[in-house]
Ligand code: MD3
């Protein structure tokens with residue numbers, strides 16, 4: 291991580307180590323209310339990553355396409371509120387990275403089990419790309435792929451480990467990215483899983 295990877299990208303390695311247990315307890319509370327599910331891509335394939343959301347808006351995908359919405363398709367109720375420990379961590383990381391005033395209204399919770407992956411994509415369903423996305427990795431490590439602004443640029447491989455926080459803003463905000471297949475493992479706090487939180491400003 292010592293090499294500059296891209297403008298606007300700030301890595302706060304192990305920044306979420308101390309609150310990790312509190313974050314995982316909050317994940318359990320959210321997922322008890324809004325279950326983790328394998329959503330369908332617009333192309334009709336179930337995602338290998340299990341996903342849920344909290345905050346004012348949640349990101350969903352189905353045969354209709356990708357969008358943010360105020361309710362969970364499973365429950366038809368509003369998403370669970372964003373836990374205070376989530377918001378505080380995201381805002382603190384954004385300030386450290388030079389984005390004071392970042393107030394996420396959406397948090398996606400991704401859970402990876404052995405074999406789960408996420409293909410190269412851009413995050414462009416948000417209204418204002420001047421706000422960054424803050425990501426938090428918990429549990430098993432995974433190889434992350436960070437590409438360019440165009441899909442044809444060869445991605446770099448970056449290991450994301452338990453507690454790593456990354457702020458993706460500025461010139462890196464619309465870069466292609468994805469994650470390679472999660473390998474089997476056992477983490478003391480998450481067992482066979484990797485969790486990823488992404489904090490966004492949807493509207
Ligand atoms: C780079 N999640 O939920 S987090 C996603 O590990 C997503 O679950 C991955 O991509 C995961 O959309 C990667 C890191 C990340 C998130 C958003 C980005 C990297 C990004 C937006 C722009 C550039």
Ligand code: FE
Nearest residue numbers: 411412413467
């Ligand atoms: Fe993404």
